[in-house]
Amino acid sequence: MEVIICPTPDDVAETAAGIVAEEARLRAGGIVLGVATGSSPLGLYARLAARIDAGELDLSQARAFALDEYVGLEPGHPQSYHEVIRTTVTEPLRLDPSRVRVPDGNAPDLAAEAAAYERAIRDAGGIDVQILGVGSNGHIGFNEPTSSLASRTRIKTLTRRTREDNARFFEAGKVPVHCLTQGLGTIAEARRTLLVAQGEHKAEAVAQLAEGPVSARWPGTVLQYHPHCQVVVDEAAASRLELADYYRQVQEDKPLA
Ligand code: F6R
Secondary structure, eight states, X not given: OEEEEESSHHHHHHHHHHHHHHHHHHTTTOXXXXXXXXXXXXXXXXXXXXXXXXXXXXXXXXXXXXXXXXXXXXXXXXXXXXXXXXXXXXXXXXXXXXXXXXXXXXXXXXXXXXXXXXXXXXXXXXXXXXXXXXXXXXXXXXBOTTOOTTOOSEEEEOOHHHHHHTGGGSSTTOOOSEEEEOOHHHHHTSSEEEEEEOSGGGHHHHHHHHHSOXXXXXXXXXXXXXXXXXXXXXXXXXXXXXTHHHHHHHHHTOOOO
């Protein structure tokens, strides 16, 4: 795992966007992205959009798979991840909407939808770069604490803490209870994983994820097994890392590629 500590949230966005843009160039535009919702990757998406607007990057041939979706929100609900992905990813990055997929949280058979989602990722050749945030309780995707480290896309029940964290987006008491989420095993199969986190409220989750024992108690720790995982954080989110000085030294003394 490579931990990159940046001075500010803007630097996190710029650094992470650089990583995605470089990978997209290597894959001549046909990249398969895994895309998170939430606040953490918004700056990264905005930086990618700026590169596209400037003609420096073209993602029109890219495909994208969202990490998760709430169950039971009416279609078109502004907080459904279908809508959030459309407004923060598909449109600003000028992706072809027919190449962007979000799990259907209103499917009549949610288990069948989860299985179909897994098949669609496989049929696309797998995810090249999975963009991730981390919940304050350590979840990635909506894999709440005690999720199986080998789990696949499935229905999960959100914890009270996640529902409180996300209550800011919903009318009082109307935060969904269930979701469909890629599993930890699904996420682990992406060729690259790129997690971004900002703010002091993420410091414990980031410290556990990078330095804690691998445990379903902190689901993001599964990334310690990932052969190509980058964690890009600001100073506040890095504030509880015991080995922060070492991560800084690694960035300063990077061997030439
Ligand atoms: C979003 C997702 C979640 C969020 C996490 C952090 O698709 O899967 O894991 O990344 O809840 O949310 P923010 O970024 O809003 O703090």
